[in-house]
Amino acid sequence: MKKVTYSPPFLRSAAIWVLLALNAPMIAMANEDAEMSSIKNDPLTTMFEMFRWEGMIASFFVILASWVVLRFADRVVEKLGSVFADRRLLIQKISAFFHFAVYIATIFSVVLLSFKISKEILVILSGTGAVALGFALKDLAASLMAGIMIMFDRxxxxxxxxxxxxxxxxxxxxxxxxxxxxxxxxxxxxxxxxxxxxxxxxxGNYGVVDMQIMVDFHIGIDQDVVKAREIIQEVAANTRFIYLPKPIKVIVSQVVIDSCVALRLRLKAYVLDTKYEKDFETDITLHVMKLFGENGIQPPAILHRQVEKPYLINETDTKQPVSV
Incomplete structure (x- = not known):
């Protein structure tokens, strides 16, 4: 014979409430873990967590300090270049390398101060965000690589x-x-x-201060080309902008200008400094043209000559000169 035990309804309800009360902390912890997991899996939240907001202020001061340093360096380079003119190019090269170093150091410092580098961030950057950023910065990246190649290939x-x-x-x-x-x-x-x-x-000069300059002069084919060449060489040798350690050459050639045959005298000489290029050309041209006028050397012109045509025969069977 079986024994049946009867439990009143209020006892069963009380037992359920007791069990819920005992398990409430565990249920709350499970819900909290689920919420934290969902937050961690949220890309937007992860993106916000990658920033070090306290490091943003430090990054601002790093950028400001870099700007001040570069401005000061530019002023120092400008003053040194005016004092040591023969070392001006070397000073500017050192300044270019210094600018590169400051740029790279500033970029690394800002990244380390402003971002938290973690596995989640690396995953995000290696995904679609990195692809989009790569397309956006494609031209910039190409220019950066080209700048490095220019610095080394020179x-x-x-x-x-x-x-x-x-x-x-x-x-x-x-x-x-x-x-x-x-x-x-x-x-x-x-x-x-x-x-x-x-x-x-x-x-034109590739790392040196002096540079070759070409100045052209044109005279008629019936003029004294030897005298004209001597005048150009003498003027070039005595100008205050000439760099005498390198040769002075005057090349003579025959050219056609506006259907007119002329002699071209091309001066090839070296200016003392590239910044005097136009002063050198102006000084040479003024003095040469003045001496050309004093020596009667004329510019190109169409010539009219008396020529004798051997096959033009008149009634007396004699050759007659014809003006052309």
Whole structure:
């Protein structure tokens, strides 16, 4: 015979409430862990957690200090270049390398101070965000790599006078992203570094202060070319902008200018400093043209001669001169 035990309803309810009360802390901890897990798996939250907000202020002061240092360095380089003119290019090269070092150190410092490098961040950066950032910074990355190649390959240097496309002037800075060129009309042109990899660049002095200058003069074919050549050589040798350790040459050739045959005398000489290029050319031209006038050396002109045509026969069977 079975024994049946009857439990009143209120006893069963009380037992359930007791069990819930005993397990309440464990249920709360499980819910909290689930919430933390969901938060950690949220990319937006992870992105916010990657920033060190206290390091942002330090990064600002690092950038400000770098700017002050670079400004001070530029002023020092400018003063040293004016005092030591023969070492001006060397000082500018050292300044370019110093700028590179400051840029790289500043970037690394800001990244380390402002971001928390963790596995989650590396995963995020290696995903779609990194791809999007790579496309956005494609041209910038190309310019950065090109700038490094320019610094090591050295097709030109800071202080060189170059001809790139339709731009002609002095290289005043080689940066991480671009090259700054100061033209002869005192304009500053900024050219991205990656453009120099696919185009031809002509450098006039390549690391030295002096540079070869060509000045052309034209005279008639019936003029005293020997005297004209002597005048050009003498004027070039006595100008105050000439660099005498290198040779002075005057090359004579026959050319056609506006259907007129002329003699071209091309002076090839070296100016003392690239910054005197136009002063050198102006001084040479003024003195040569003055001496040409004093010695009666005339510019090119169409000549009218008396020529005798051997096959033009008149009634008396004699040759007659014909004016042409």
């Amino acid at each position: 097709p030109f240097q800071v202080g060189d006078r170059i001809n790139f496309g339709d731009q002609y002037g002095d290289v005043i800075a080689i940066g991480l992203r671009s090259v700054k060129l100061q033209t002869l009309d005192d304009s500053t042109v900024t050219i991205p570094n990656n453009m120099f990899l696919g185009q031809v660049t002509s450098c």
